[in-house]
């Protein structure tokens with residue numbers, strides 16, 4: 598379906614006017630006003646997003662919703678399960694393109710790593726998604742529906758569903774800010790799904806002007822900055838966006854928002870021989886001190902054609918101690934999840950498949 602012929606979808610509209618959207622839709626379909634309330638109850642209180650399951654509605658109304666205002670903008674094509682419990686979902690969108698989302702269980706939590714774009718234009722050299730280039734931005738309806746679909750699939754298995762959302766899947770979320778912001782509104786607003794904004798993390802490689810917008814529009818959402826080096830020459834070579842929004846600008850904006858209630862973390866993928874020297878560790882500690890961020894070290898996750906090797910536990914430990922020696926804040930090393938299904942950080946990429954054009 599081309600975008601121009603696609604009917605309006607509720608999740609692309611602002612949630613604060615939910616009642617008005619539903620009432621208007623009922624009027625257009627010559628339905629009594631109480632039907633709007635029923636749809637709202639199913640959707641928001643019951644978290645039922647498939648109109649076919651809104652059993653108190655007449656069949657004709659369910660049909661109309663399924664093909665229009667509440668149609669599903671994606672279908673689940675595949676679920677791959679890791680031995681550590683992680684599940685990678687592949688979804689096919691209305692135009693035949695595909696995206697992936699990853700659900701990661703830890704004790705009583707279920708973290709959804711959500712995608713915001715098909716591919717990514719940022720081109721970080723250690724990331725498989727970056728090799729795809731950008732095909733298109735996702736719509737708000739496609740972002741919200743990843744969450745609803747994964748929550749429904751995991752709770753149906755008796756698992757805890759989605760308790761945290763991290764925008765760390767395919768794409769740079771701040772390159773698609775309007776749709777990401779609208780999706781956050783749907784997740785967290787009083788008129789939407791009441792999901793705590795403190796359970797949402799937006800990860801960015803440093804799109805500085807959009808960081809300012811994000812913190813203004815969503816003051817409680819957490820921010821993760823994919824830094825990967827605090828030395829300009831190194832960062833230019835592995836995170837190309839640094840040539841447009843450099844470390845000085847990034848440090849400045851993080852200093853500005855320091856001390857607000859939000860938690861800031863710095864993500865750092867260790868690339869042996871590239872960004873793991875003592876000099877890099879000291880520069881990282883100095884940068885983190887400007888904004889009081891938590892530092893999260895990540896192993897590199899290999900993908901086909903990648904020019905790097907993964908750091909071993911000893912190399913990660915050595916770098917972690919060197920950073921910690923120079924920094925009073927917290928420094929942790931994150932363990933890999935979903936490696937055996939190519940679902941770990943930086944591994945999301947879509948290989949050509951018979952049912953998908955990309």
Ligand code: SF4
Pocket residue numbers: 717718719720721724725726727728766767768769802823943
């Ligand atoms: S790390 Fe994030 S921003 Fe960089 S290429 Fe991968 S998906 Fe894009």
